[in-house]
Amino acid sequence: MIKLMKGNNALVEGSISAGLDAYFGYPITPQNEITESMSVRMREEGRVFLQTESELASVNMIYGVAMTGKKALTSSSSPGISLMQETISYMAGCELPTVIVNVQRGGPGLGNISGAQGDYFQAVKGGGHGDYKMIVLTPSNVQEMYEMPKKAFYLAFKYKNPVMILADGVIGQMIEKVDLNELAKYPDEDEVFNASDWALTGCKNRSSRFIRSLIMEEGALTEHNYKLLEKFNKMEVEVDFEEVSTDDADVVLVGYGTSARIIYDAYLNLRDSGFNVGYLRPKTVFPFPSKRIAALADAGKKFMVVEMSSGQMVEDVRLAVLGKSEVQFYGIPGGGVPEVETIISKVKNMM
């Protein structure tokens, strides 16, 4: 079914198609359509919806649902996501599958309600306390807002870890065409979503279970961390990105989310003018397409990274490139949107 839909509304439909059991949310712009639409759609579907007293309550509610092996999601925007960080760390420590959606707005502080990409570090480099990682998916269009919740739940259950959908106010608010097709089934999804060997469901016909992140026995927390680290390293295979015309490119444009749409305009324009540029869009930013970027750097390609921030993802590009090639950055923080013409002139200067 083809429809015109806001990114935020498409995310709701995609979550419901993915089998969401419970949604919890607190109002904050620019993601309110998610909470509002969930209030109608989850009730229609006979599933759990609750408007909470705070983002703290929301995130702890999805934590509670995950304890029982069911699928729960919360959504918010930047300040609300900051409030959730403690419990995201608990989820990683307890190895619980949950999905958190951040429709990023301008910051720091209360900031503004425009789309922004200033929460990359928070999402990718920790945010909460302790050594942990979270898989981070970055939708760039309304279709992906529909499709990514299913993928997020699949990965969350596969790795027993929180997964974040890192959107932004532009993707959340914009309307475009979306195909609300039935979501493809993963070959092993029945197995992956089956939580019967670990979830808290009452100790009928089995010994009792507990789920915790407090591990006080000497050396045990170190062991637990090594086990988690091994898991985070395994996530590497989930890296996902879109790449166009990098083979003959002198400069590769790199961006995610809304920035990826903007660099695509610049890419088309530059190619039309005869410049050899390529396009690379990470669809996961953890794991990050470091190996691919390293290979492109080895092949002598330069990089122009574009973000709606002061420069966050560019650090991961530079880590992948390791000084072997030139990496330039252009970004506008605080809810500003990079301009195609500026990207074009900056790339021309790199040629």
Place this chain on the structure above:
Amino acid sequence: MKFEMPESLKKTPQHYCPGCGHGIIHRILSEVIDELNIREKIIAVAPVGCAVFGYLYWDFDTCEAPHGRPPSVATAIKRTNPNKVVFTYQGDGDLAAIGGNEMLHTANRGENITIFFVNNVCYGMTGGQMAPTTMPNQVTTTTTQGRTEEDGYPMKVCELLSNIDYVHYLERVAVNSPANTLKAKAAIKKAMENQLNGKGFSLVEILAMCPTAWYQTPVESLQMIEDTISKAFPLGVFKDS
């Protein structure tokens, strides 16, 4: 009469200090769960505080919540698993200080869960700091000259929640004597039955001894509840509707 360990309690030594109230409360709570035959339906939420290790002693499914958030965790578990029996076990720091907002709103929604609120008028696990429930003039590691007016007045959770329409049952009990302990067990049982009968939000506040943080002997701490604490926090039913 044969005196046995409740099935709901693991045969494990507990870490609690001599004279602590938690051991008694764990015991009567486990007895109630056995008597109601609900052990296999329980999903319990342990707090941050002395009872954080509840899951090492209780022989039913248990999770741990971030500090102050057990009511939110329990709300979500119950709403998605309405056939399970869900309770939180929280101290005064967890419920009345850092978790005050979650407590209020969970009560205001009349969630069909049960909260066991163990009030020992201090932060025990972190070494005896002042709690919202600490007595006037009580010496703690953060009120070394005694709690003054500037530090606030003991927070009365049952009285506070009694003003909320959707709250079904509130009772304050104590475990400082055999007679009080029997009343406490009856209140715990009633609160669990309320959930089984779909009556909504029930909270039992249990005044409990913490001789270590009160700088007292176990016997003195029993008397402290009798003479001082239960005067500031009167025992009884605050709501049953």
Place this chain on the structure above:
Amino acid sequence: MKKEIIITGYGGQGIMQAGNILIKAAILEDKVTTFFPSYGAEMRGGAANCKVIISDEFIGSPIVYKPDYVLCFSRLAFEKFRKSLKPDGLMFLNSDLVKIENNIDVLVLEANTLSEKFGSKIMANMAMLGLFIARVKLLKQASMEEAIKESFKHKGEKIVNLNIEVFRAGLDCV
């Protein structure tokens, strides 16, 4: 073909609705389209605009900096957006709301007055859409009317018909 449109004024003037009707009509003609809203903290009365792109090919950024067309419903927006128009761009102005000197090259319509003839000035946005479509022929009249119908059907047939009448009256004003 790629055309970028900004509809701008204050919240409550039907700015977002006008944009929504354009993208619905565009989809009916199998075009690629995006809509991006922008507004202040308030739901009513604050500056608001939406950016609509209609194209035959993939649309990258949904943000519009240099529009081909501006449909303008306030003085503030007029001052702001007249400078950002493309060199061959066109400004459409509700001249009941913004009085300008004659020598400025804009297409004006007393859209409130026109709408009021049908009972209420609330349909001024439809009048402006009519003027716009008549002048630039970006979308077909039939798809516009289908989109209007789709947008108002939850309010009943009478409201649908009134809006279509105002749209048609706007069409005739070019």
